[in-house]
Amino acid sequence: MSATIFLQALLSGLTNGAIYALIAVGLTLVFGVMRVVNFAHGEFLMLAMYGGYLAWAHLGVDPVIAVALVVPVLLALGVGLFESLIRPAMKVPEINQMAVTLGLSLLLQYLALMAFKADNLLIVQDRSTASVWIGPVLLQMPHAIAAGAAAVLLLGLYLIMRKTDFGLIMRAVSQSHDGAALSGIDIGRTYRWAMGIGVGTLGVAGPLMASVLYVNPHIGTLFTLKAFVIVIVGGMGSFGGVLLGALLVGVAESVAGVLTTASVAAAVPFALLILVMLVRPEGLLPVGGGARA
C-alpha cells in the first residue's frame, strides 16, 4: 500500500468517523442518562435521511438548510418515543426493554418500506461531485460538509454538557438517579430531554448523510450496530469515548477496505468491539473509571 493510498484511506476514515460520532453520541447520551439501549436508534436516522431527501426532492431545500426543518421533527419524535414507549419500558425487565425497542426498529423499517418502497435514494446536487485537494489526498464535498457539521455539533454538545446547568443535570442523573432525585432534579423531565436530544442529533446527521449515502428503509440497522460498537469501544455514556471510538472504527474500516474485501472490512468494527470487550470491557475512555454493566 503506497503512502498516498494510505493517507486517502486515513482521511476518508476520519471523515466517516466524524459522521459516526454524530450518530453514536445520541445513543450514548440516552444510555448514560437512562440506562436504556435504543435498538431503534438507526431507524430514527433513516427517518431523518428520508426527511432530508424529501425536503430536497419535493421542496428543493438544500440539505444543509433541511437540517433546521428535520431537527425539530426528530426532537419531537424522541420526546414522543420516551412518553409512549420508553417510560413504560423502564418499569419492565431489561429483556422486555430490548423487545420493545427491537419491535420499534422492525415497525419503523416496514412502515418506511410501505411508504417509500425499497428504492435507494440519494440527494444529487452540483456540489455532490465537487471535491477539494488536501495535499495529495482528495476530500469529497458532501463528506466534508457532513464531517464539518459533525465536528461543530459535537463541540456544541460538549460545551452544553460541561458548561451549562442543563448539562450538569444530565451528568448528575447519569451518575446517580437517586442522588439527583434527592437534590431536587426532576428525573422524568431529564429523561424526556435526554431522549429528545439523543434522537434530535440524528436530525442533523440524517439530511447531510442523505447526500453521502443512499437511503433505503433498512439502512438504519447498519448504523444501530455501528453506533453500538462505537459506544462500547469508547465507553458507554462517555462523550470523549464516542469521538475516539468513532474515529477508530471509521479509520479501521476504511484502512481494512483498502487491504481486504468489503465483506471482511465490514467485520472489522465488530472484531474491534470483541477485542475491546474482552480486554477493556469498560471501554477505552470510561466514565468515572469504568462501571461495568
Place this chain on the structure above:
Amino acid sequence: MKRFLPALVPAALAAALFGICLGDPYFMDIFILTALMGTIAVAWNLMAGFTGLISLGHSLFFGIGAYVVAYGHVGFGLGPLLTWPLAAALAAAVALVIGLLCFRYGLRGYFFAIATLAFSEVAFLLVSATPWLGRSDGMMMPTEDDAARYLQFMEKWPYGLIVLAFLTATLLVGQHFASSRAGSYWRAIRDNEGAAEALGVPVMRYKLLAFVVSAVLTAVGGAFFASTFSFVDPRSTLGVDLSIQLLVFSIIGGLGLLWGPLLGAALLIPLGEVLRTAMSGFTGVNIVAYSVLLMVMALMLPHGLGGLLKTRLPRPRLGARTAFRQEDAAR
C-alpha cells in the same frame, strides 16, 4: 416421570398437530418451520428466561450447525450421522470459548447481548466472504443416490417426524435441567448473581453450562435446517433476524416457562403465514402487525401468554403455587 410432565404435554400436543398436518404438504411445511423455530427458541430461553443471559447472537450456533452439515456434505460427502454430532461438538466448543471470554469480565445484560451479536455478525460477514463456503450465495447440497442416508426424502413428513423428535428431546433436556440442581442455580443467578455467588453457587460453571446446552441444541436445529432444505446461505442461517425471532417468540410465549417460546412460535409463525397470504398486496404488513404485537406484549404482559395461561390453570399442589408466586414476585 411426573417431573417431565411440563415437557411431555407440549410434546404430545405437537405430535397431535403433526398428525393433523400429515395429509397436506403445505401444512406440513408450516409445522416443520414452527416446530424447528419453537424448539430453538426453547433452547435460547434456557439461557434468557432461566439464567438471565440474553444472547442476540444465537444465529451463530444455528449457522455452525447448518454450515457443518452443508460443508461436510459438499466438501467431503459426509452424511448427517457424522456431521450432526460434529456440528454439536463445534457449537459446544465455540460457546465455551465465547462464554469464557464474556463471563470472565462479567458481561451482563445489554453488554452480553451486544457482545454475542458482534460474534454472530463477524461470522455472518466472514462466511459471506469465504469462497469455499459459497459466499453470500450459499451452498446447495447435491441429491445423492442413497438419499435416505443423507436424510433426503421426497416427502415432507419424515422431516416432520425428525423435528418432532428434536422438539421432544429438547423439552426433555430442558425439563431435566430446569427441575434439577442446575435449574435452581440458573434461577438464582438470574435473580441475583451476586447473592448466588455469595451463597456458593459456582456461577461461572453454571452460566457456561446454560450457554453450552443452549448452543448445542441450537446447532442441532441448524443441522436439521441444512438437511431438510439441502441449502444454506448466510442470511437465513447466520443473520441477526434469526436471533431476534427467538427473543420475539420467547417474549410472546412467556420467558419464565420451558414451553413458553414454543407457544410463541406456534402462534406467530402460522399467524405470519396467514397475514402474508391474506395481505399479499402489501409487503411487510405481517411484520408491522408482528412488531406492534411484540411491543404491546413486552410492555403489558411481561410473562407472556404462557404466563397468563399458567395463572389460569388449576394448581393442585400448594407448594408449587407458592413457588410460582415467589418466582413471579422476583421477576
